[in-house]
Amino acid sequence: MESWGFGATVRRWRDRVAPEAVGVPVGRRRRAAGLRREELAALAGISADYLTRLEQGRATAPSAQVVEALARALRINDAERDLLYRLAGHAAPGRDVVPSRVPPSVQRLLDRLAHTPVVVWDASWTLVLANAPYDALMGATTAWHGLERNAIWRNLTGRNGRVVHTPEERAGLEAGLVADLRLTVSRYPADRGLARLVGELRGCPRFPELWEAAPPAQGPARRKIIDHPAVGRITLDCDTLVVAQDDLRIMAYTAEPGTEDAERLALAIVLGTQSLV
Known part of the structure; x- marks a missing residue:
């Protein structure tokens, strides 16, 4: 899985998030099964343009704050969150660090x-x-x-x-x-x-x-x-x-x-x- 890279991992995990599970309204003509890029960006509090660059590998050094925001928006478990940190080049926060994880x-x-x-x-x-x-x-x-x-x-x-x-x-x-x-x-x-x-x-x-x-x-x-x-x-x-x-x-x-x-x-x-x- 780590061979996917950070952007590809976020892209694949975005596809598996049901919009209704994260409070995103679903219209009749919706084709995407998961979250659209702009929807994930809004949930994470980042720009859709920056998320696009992350997913396409044109931005390669997201901050720990951005990683945590994406992990929260994607509703991933602790193991996946740790993986996302590693893919971004960060050590996952340990117990000796003030937690910012929203379970x-x-x-x-x-x-x-x-x-x-x-x-x-x-x-x-x-x-x-x-x-x-x-x-x-x-x-x-x-x-x-x-x-x-x-x-x-x-x-x-x-x-x-x-x-x-x-x-x-x-x-x-x-x-x-x-x-x-x-x-x-x-x-x-x-x-x-x-x-x-x-x-x-x-x-x-x-x-x-x-x-x-x-x-x-x-x-x-x-x-x-x-x-x-x-x-x-x-x-x-x-x-x-x-x-x-x-x-x-x-x-x-x-x-x-x-x-x-x-x-x-x-x-x-x-x-x-x-x-x-």
């Missing part, structure tokens, strides 16, 4: 939340994935690269986007995120990427102080105000679900049914997903 069982859960704004972070608070309703609510995450994908860096540098915080809420959020990162470093002391992240964060003015501080007594506020450019301010419940075995944080944003906030959220999702098409 099939968790992906099925996310599929059931397809109409709810949901974002998934790893234990370093680096973005793993965001669904279309989340991007519609908060602004597109697809253009984030490098440190831009880290929630701690974004908050410490004022790039928290559309969420409205009081000074007290912001201070508590930043302290909580850094305290959680400190625990993550203690669990993954050999992760070089995590060490580089901490080194980069030390350049943020408040980070060194927060790194040495005691954890905050209270967790982050569960209700958040989103200042959406098209529909105005929306007050939402934000619940964080921790997948302990895979060290993931799933954040879901919801509103009480029948309220004005629920109506604004629905409108924001409709307007945002239309603009993302």
Whole structure:
């Protein structure tokens, strides 16, 4: 199988993915049994042009982030994921590295939340994935690269986007995120990427102080105000679900049914997903 090469492997595995299994609508005139190239690209958060070059062997050095995104979109098992990493020239992440793997069982859960704004972070608070309703609510995450994908860096540098915080809420959020990162470093002391992240964060003015501080007594506020450019301010419940075995944080944003906030959220999702098409 390894003789296929990375691009050919992705191409063959794309053909075997049933569109309905990954939430892709199937029309009557559809001829392809598996995923179309543009469909896989959209699921993985990469451009269709780049996927074309990968499959044709014209791009030969995909990043580990791209490999993981394709593995997730293709719904492959752990052994196949490890193979995909090797074909791309990377070592598969071991247990001493912060995991960013979304296992099939968790992906099925996310599929059931397809109409709810949901974002998934790893234990370093680096973005793993965001669904279309989340991007519609908060602004597109697809253009984030490098440190831009880290929630701690974004908050410490004022790039928290559309969420409205009081000074007290912001201070508590930043302290909580850094305290959680400190625990993550203690669990993954050999992760070089995590060490580089901490080194980069030390350049943020408040980070060194927060790194040495005691954890905050209270967790982050569960209700958040989103200042959406098209529909105005929306007050939402934000619940964080921790997948302990895979060290993931799933954040879901919801509103009480029948309220004005629920109506604004629905409108924001409709307007945002239309603009993302």
